[in-house]
Amino acid sequence: MFNRDRWNEILEVLTSNWFRTALTAFGVFWGILILIILLAAGKGLENGIRADFGDIATNTMFMWSRNTTKAYMGLPKGRRYNYKLDDVQAIKDNVPNLRFVSPRNRLGGFQGANNVTRGIKTGAFAVYGDYPEIINQDPMTITSGRFLNQSDINEKRKIAIIGEGVKLSLYDKGEEVIGTYIKIQGVNFMVIGTYKKKSNNGDGEEGMKEIYIPFTTFSQAFNRADNVGWMAITANDGSSITAVKDKIISIVKQNRKIHPDDKRAVGYFDLYEQYNRVESLFGAMGFIAYFVGILVLLSGVIGVSNIMLIVVKERTKEIGIRRALGEDPWSIKLQIVMESIFLTIISGMAGISFGALFIYGINAVLEANGPIDMFLNPSVGLEVVVAALAILVISGLLAGFIPAQSAIKVRPIDALRTE
Amino acid sequence: MGSNSLHVLKGINFTAESGELVAIMGSSGSGKSTLLNILGMLDEADSGEYTLDGVPIKNLNETKAAKYRNKFLGFVFQSFNLINYKSALENVALPLYYQRIPRKERQERAMKYLEQVGLKEWATHLPNELSGGQKQRVAIARAMAAEPKVLLADEPTGALDSTTSYEVMDLLQKINDLGNTILVVTHENDIAHMCKRIIYLKDGVIVKDEKVKQVRASEYV
Structure with missing residues (x-):
């Protein structure tokens, strides 16, 4: 040849x-x-x-509470309920192949009123009460200091990690951020870190105007008891969240005394399913x-x-x-x-x-x-x-x-x- | 290819000895070309036997026929049939190429044969830069290159004027003098008489098979 x-x-x-x-x-x-x-x-x-x-972990679902639409066990329909911390534990205990179950709470947010002040500067920011795992589900880059850890949760430390966008509106250029204090709804928090999020379709700007504080601190400071606003649940690689979705929902329904056939009481968004739909496209x-x-x-x-x-x-x-x-x-x-x-x-x-x-x-x-x-x-x-x-x-x-x-x-x- | 079959040869029986120079003569349609094609393994006889150098030639597939043609036979055609985008040297070297002889040795051997036909200086020329006589000499060199048992020449002088024809015949005679067996198909009497034996064909049968006194072509050149 x-x-x-x-x-x-x-x-x-x-x-x-x-x-x-x-x-x-x-x-x-x-x-x-x-x-x-x-x-x-x-x-x-x-x-x-x-x-x-x-960068969001795509094998993830978000779950929040809505009003019940069916009466059950003596409870009326149209009832407003909250997830509790023991629901999180119940999910962790009973559903296999879950990587993270993060309960979250939020204060303020998009088009909210000014809720954060530092000296004479004020701003309206979304404030999240979170567990350390959230950084794996909604990835961000720590630009200075550190992110939350388990001791912050255990000791209910009054600390905050702020986005670069928050830093821009509360601080002067070149000013040292770590170790300073900001006031969130009248409660003082020490800033221990700053973060940056990758721009995704213009949401990056909004994503960097957020403040993260320990979940336990949030509950105590803002009077949430053991209530959970919503959860971000990520499954292990190799098993899909879509497959265990029904099990998770049935667990919280049982715990919160919701009629098993009530299809609208538990609100959720299955990111993986959406992602797969796009994948098949x-x-x-x-x-x-x-x-x-x-x-x-x-x-x-x-x-x-x-x-x-x-x-x-x-x-x-x-x-x-x-x-x-x-x-x-x-x-x-x-x-x-x-x-x-x-x-x-x-x-x-x-x-x-x-x-x-x-x-x-x-x-x-x-x-x-x-x-x-x-x-x-x-x-x-x-x-x-x-x-x-x-x-x-x-x-x-x-x-x-x-x-x-x-x-x-x-x-x-x-x-x-x-x- | 046609659906009408035509029996061209109706019983041919002859033996050519090694070193013979045989002319096959006959008018057109007498079957001389068909005979040569059968001898050349380009065509197959419906029946009968053909033995070449002790090897029975029958039931050949194309691959085997190609191998035999390459090893046993050298062809010289009326229309020269040189490959026109290859130089004279490359044309002569072709049968050696099919024997998978290395390039260098192939060219050396081809050059030797070109020299023998007196065209060494024309080695790099393409066929269309050569005269008819030169082309036929290149073709003869090519036919000789693989050192075949038999040289088959189909009207080798058919497309040449008489002077050039005699030159070509002179060359064939010299090759024959070296001991090579040659079969020449022709319809020209003078060409036939330059061979040592003439077989006359008519309507597919041998009408006469005689040895003749060879006329040396060099007398005319």
Whole structure:
């Protein structure tokens, strides 16, 4: 196969009619280019949507309380109830494969009144009472100091971790933050850390105007007893939260004396389910890209096959001579298949390179003009390029196969008679 | 290929000894080309036996036929049948290439045969830069390159003027003098008489098989 004469011959044949070879090559070039661009566009959309999910642990559900809609055990319908800390314990004890069960409470928030003051500066921020695990479920980067830990919970320390956005409105530029005090609804908290959240679709700004304090401190300072506002529950990797969702809900229903058939008393949002829905959308997009791309490529490949048939026809006499001189029919077959594969691969490589250049250009334009909603960093992975090459080799093989067969089907004596 | 079959040869029986120079003569349609094609394993006889150098030639698949053609036979055609994008040297080296002889040795041997036909200086030329006589000499060199048992020449002078024809015949005679067996199909009397034996074909049967006194082509050149 790696034989100088054979390659000489391949080049000889393909360069003998430049224009025709180029036109044929264009079909394959175009096909693979379309495939690459479609896949890159799909990837760009996927990246954009994934960025919207941010760093949040996606195998997570959120659960909050609503009014009951059914009377049960002597309790009326329309009753307002609260989750308690023992619900959290009950879930942890009875449901396997859970990684984190974080009870949360909140004060203030979006469009709330000013609730935090420091000296003469005030601001309206969302204040969360949390357990240390929350940093794994709603990831943030600690920019100075530290995050909550278990001793803070146990000792009900009056400490706070503030976002960079909070720091911006309560502190002067360059002012030392750690160790200072802020007043949340009249209660003093010492700031022990600052954090930053990754921007996800513009929510990052809002996400950095939050204050985290220990859950236990929150309950005591703001008079929540053992009430829990809502929970963020994350399942272990490898098992889905969707699968244990019903079990969790039935446990809290039992604990809170809610009718088992009351479908509206427990509010929840299954992030994993949403995420999976989007995931399957990505899958479908990938499928469409491959489907369309390969069909376009196929028409190019048929072009190659067609030209190879013509080349074989033109060379019938030559093939006859070579067979009279004693060339093995397999060698002739191999020659034609190699010509076809060579042509497909060369033009395919050109298509892949051009596609890469195109993607590079798009990225440069995106970078220069700022981000577009739901579209980010279109790209194709190495595995796509490898797959494309494999497709090329296989299609080259298929394109060469029929012409090669027809080349050796003609008897040498008939081939020699051809003028 | 056609559905009408035509019996061209109707019983041919002859033996060519090693070192013979045999002319097969006959008017067109007498079956001489068909006979040569059968001898050349390009065509197969419906019945009968063919033994080449003690090897029975029958039931060949294409791969095997190709191997035998390469090893036992050298072809010279009326229309030269050189591959026109390969130089004279590469054309001569082709049968050796099919024997998987290394490139360097192949070229050396091909050059030796080109020299023998007097075309060493033309080695790098493409066929369309050569005259008809030169082309046929390249073809003869190519046929000889694999050192075949038998050289089969189908109207080797058919496309050449008489002077060039005699040159080509002179070359074939010299090759024969070295001990090579050659079969020449021709319909020209003078060419046939430059061989040592003439087999006359008519309507698919041998009408005469005689040894003749060889006329040396060099007398005319």
